[in-house]
Amino acid sequence: xxxxxxxxxxxxxxxxxxxxxxxxxxxxxxxxxxxxxxxxxxxxxxxxxxxxxxxxxxxxxxxxxxxxxxxxxxxxxxxxxxxxxxxxxxxxxxxxxxxxxxxxxxxxxxxxxxx
Amino acid sequence: xxxxxxxxxxxxxxxxxxxxxxxxxxxxxxxxxxxxxxxxxxxxxxxxxxxxxxxxxxxxxxxxxxxxxxxxxxxxxxxxxxxxxxxxxxxxxxxxxxxxxxxxxxxxxxxxxxxxxxxxxxxxxxxxxxxxxxxxxxxxx
Ligand SMILES: Nc1ncnc2c1ncn2[C@@H]1O[C@H](COP(=O)(O)OP(=O)(O)OP(=O)(O)O)[C@@H](O)[C@H]1O
Ligand SMILES: [Mg+2]
Numbered sequence: 001x002x003x004x005x006x007x008x009x010x011x012x013x014x015x016x017x018x019x020x021x022x023x024x025x026x027x028x029x030x031x032x033x034x035x036x037x038x039x040x041x042x043x044x045x046x047x048x049x050x051x052x053x054x055x056x057x058x059x060x061x062x063x064x065x066x067x068x069x070x071x072x073x074x075x076x077x078x079x080x081x082x083x084x085x086x087x088x089x090x091x092x093x094x095x096x097x098x099x100x101x102x103x104x105x106x107x108x109x110x111x112x113x114x115x
Numbered sequence: 116x117x118x119x120x121x122x123x124x125x126x127x128x129x130x131x132x133x134x135x136x137x138x139x140x141x142x143x144x145x146x147x148x149x150x151x152x153x154x155x156x157x158x159x160x161x162x163x164x165x166x167x168x169x170x171x172x173x174x175x176x177x178x179x180x181x182x183x184x185x186x187x188x189x190x191x192x193x194x195x196x197x198x199x200x201x202x203x204x205x206x207x208x209x210x211x212x213x214x215x216x217x218x219x220x221x222x223x224x225x226x227x228x229x230x231x232x233x234x235x236x237x238x239x240x241x242x243x244x245x246x247x248x249x250x251x252x253x254x255x256x
Contacts, residue, residue: 032220033217033220033221033223034220034221035220035221035222035223035224035225035226036223036225038160038163038164038225038226038229039223039225039228039229043156051219051220053132053219053220054132054133054135055131055132055134055135055167055219055220055221056220058134058135058138058139058163059135059163059220061135061139061142061159062135062138062139062142062156062159062160062163063156063159063160064152064156087139
């Protein structure tokens with residue numbers, strides 16, 4: 001599955017990285033706790049989160065996460081989006097809540113990866 | 116690459132939004148040096164956890180990273196309150212972080228154990244009221 005496929009499944013809007021949606025994605029991690037993301041996440045994955053601060057971008061950067069999708073219509077400020085652009089991340093937003101967004105991606109075939 | 120390259124950073128305690136800048140810079144420098152991606156990933160995660168701890172639990176400090184052909188050595192020295200019980204602090208889930216930090220996405224009590232997991236060597240020296248120095252090594256080969 002590519003990021004564009006994931007975008008379509010969630011009806012998400014791309015905020016950063018429109019031209020990088022052909023990247024393959026293997027796993028998804030959904031959490032508002034960056035501590036948990038740092039402890040469990042795999043690389044080349046999507047991070048689904050409702051948390052909206054610059055540390056979300058940093059956390060994704062450290063883990064080589066390729067895309068962050070903000071759930072329930074959350075949107076980071078311009079400075080945070082700028083950071084994401086510098087890092088080469090793809091950023092999207094979806095109106096769906098965390099549970100629904102995870103379920104939709106799971107149904108589409110994406111998994112969380114073994115711990 | 117026969118020499119040891121030393122990188123130094125001052126971590127400011129005042130601005131949580133800037134926490135991670137040192138780790139980000141180290142990550143970019145290691146990429147430029149052509150270090151293997153799995154090694155960079157381990158260093159990045161361990162260093163970032165440590166840098167965040169310096170901001171949320173201590174009053175900032177200094178990070179020194181030495182890159183040699185064999186290993187990457189990170190020393191994080193803070194001027195914080197120290198850690199009263201290291202084995203308790205190392206336990207997954209143990210955290211003294213206030214709710215305010217938890218609302219920022221940290222304070223699950225995973226950092227120190229994660230640092231241990233991603234490094235080949237980790238040592239904690241701490242003195243109450245003076246500060247904590249954590250040394251971590253990731254082998255390159
Ligand atoms: N540099 C430090 N100075 C003083 N105390 C520290 C320091 N680093 C960690 N601690 C103490 O050890 C505890 C555990 O640290 P750890 O990094 O494992 O978890 P955390 O920072 O509370 O949460 P998380 O890392 O999951 O966001 C902290 O809550 C704190 O009490
Ligand atoms: Mg921590």
